[in-house]
Amino acid sequence: MGSGFNGAMSALITPFKNNKIDEETYIQNIKRQIKYGMQACVPVGTTGESATLSHNEHKKCIEIAVETCKNTGVKVLAGAGSNATSEAIELAVFAQKCGADAILCVSPYYNKPTQEGIYQHYKAVANSVEIPLMLYNVPGRTGVEIESHTAIRLFQDVTNIFAIKEANGSMNTIIELNTYANDLAIFSGEDSINYPILANGGKGVISVTGNLLPDKIANLTNYALSGKLSESKAINNELYDINRVLFCESNPIPIKAAMYLSGLINTLEYRLPLLAPTKEHMELIEKTLQKYEVLR
Numbered sequence: 001m002g003s004g005f006n007g008a009m010s011a012l013i014t015p016f017k018n019n020k021i022d023e024e025t026y027i028q029n030i031k032r033q034i035k036y037g038m039q040a041c042v043p044v045g046t047t048g049e050s051a052t053l054s055h056n057e058h059k060k061c062i063e064i065a066v067e068t069c070k071n072t073g074v075k076v077l078a079g080a081g082s083n084a085t086s087e088a089i090e091l092a093v094f095a096q097k098c099g100a101d102a103i104l105c106v107s108p109y110y111n112k113p114t115q116e117g118i119y120q121h122y123k124a125v126a127n128s129v130e131i132p133l134m135l136y137n138v139p140g141r142t143g144v145e146i147e148s149h150t151a152i153r154l155f156q157d158v159t160n161i162f163a164i165k166e167a168n169g170s171m172n173t174i175i176e177l178n179t180y181a182n183d184l185a186i187f188s189g190e191d192s193i194n195y196p197i198l199a200n201g202g203k204g205v206i207s208v209t210g211n212l213l214p215d216k217i218a219n220l221t222n223y224a225l226s227g228k229l230s231e232s233k234a235i236n237n238e239l240y241d242i243n244r245v246l247f248c249e250s251n252p253i254p255i256k257a258a259m260y261l262s263g264l265i266n267t268l269e270y271r272l273p274l275l276a277p278t279k280e281h282m283e284l285i286e287k288t289l290q291k292y293e294v295l296r
Helices: 023-036 055-069 083-097 115-126 148-157 171-181 191-199 214-225 227-236 240-245 254-263 280-287
Strands: 005-013 040-043 075-079 100-106 133-137 161-166 187-188 206-209
Touching: 005 214, 023 040, 023 055, 023 214, 040 055, 055 083, 055 161, 055 206, 075 083, 075 280, 083 100, 083 115, 100 115, 115 133, 115 148, 133 148, 148 161, 148 171, 161 171, 171 187, 171 191, 171 227, 187 227, 191 206, 191 227, 206 214, 214 227, 227 240, 240 280, 254 280
Parallel strands: 005 040, 005 206, 040 075, 075 100, 100 133, 133 161, 161 187, 187 206
Antiparallel strands: none
16 A cells, blocks of 8 residues: 655645635646755645635635646645544545645644544544555644554554654654554655665655755655665765755745745745744855856
8 A cells, every 4th residue: 555655755835826825836846856856745734724724725725736736647745634524534535535645744833732632533534435544744833753563563553554654853852653553655745854764764755845845845756765875865965065954944834935935936925823934044045056057
């Protein structure tokens, strides 16, 4: 289950125009991901501002991604998470119905469930669909950790749970999961440590930086997965400055600013409570961008 999922993919931003989804730009950005070698697209994760999209907007983003990736060989890993299990199930069922290849399900945020609550949440969501489900551990955003023993238990007990996106920043977690659940596919959710995770058995990356530099993220990942570790490490080192600056404020504030400055999106819009970067951070992003070639 989910064995075809590996390699480089981007957590897509959601461009806005006049406070609505800029569908034309969204499609162009997905086509650009395909052009530069991404294996899958990930609509409406946290980078896609899913927390401030309406359910209809969330579904529209999935539909657009599925339609744009059709017949290209590029898969769609659709964001389908919520702090209410019933809402996560609704989104997961919709994603399956409209043709997504798998779902990415962030751990329930804000209400801080116990580990047993997390287990029961994911079991219910996974059992509501037949397509594969990837766990998503990002405690810095959700306030709760999917502890390794819970992830391993879910992987062992639920047939279509095949992978975890790890964004807690801990290499120890990667080693622990690799040791005790060797067949659980681990994906990097932390751009600064993409290479170390891949070099320690990771199956791919779900990247923020990939929105801006898909060619670099695809090459970094492909090198690592084909055993060319020094080449992969060199790209990871090259991307260090941009990876760092893209988190100078809460994601996706800086990545959208970088894409706007690079001409990849026409309007720089966010949904409150997110705002554009400060003047100082905007200048820092602009200065850092000068070190990189952003392909169109």
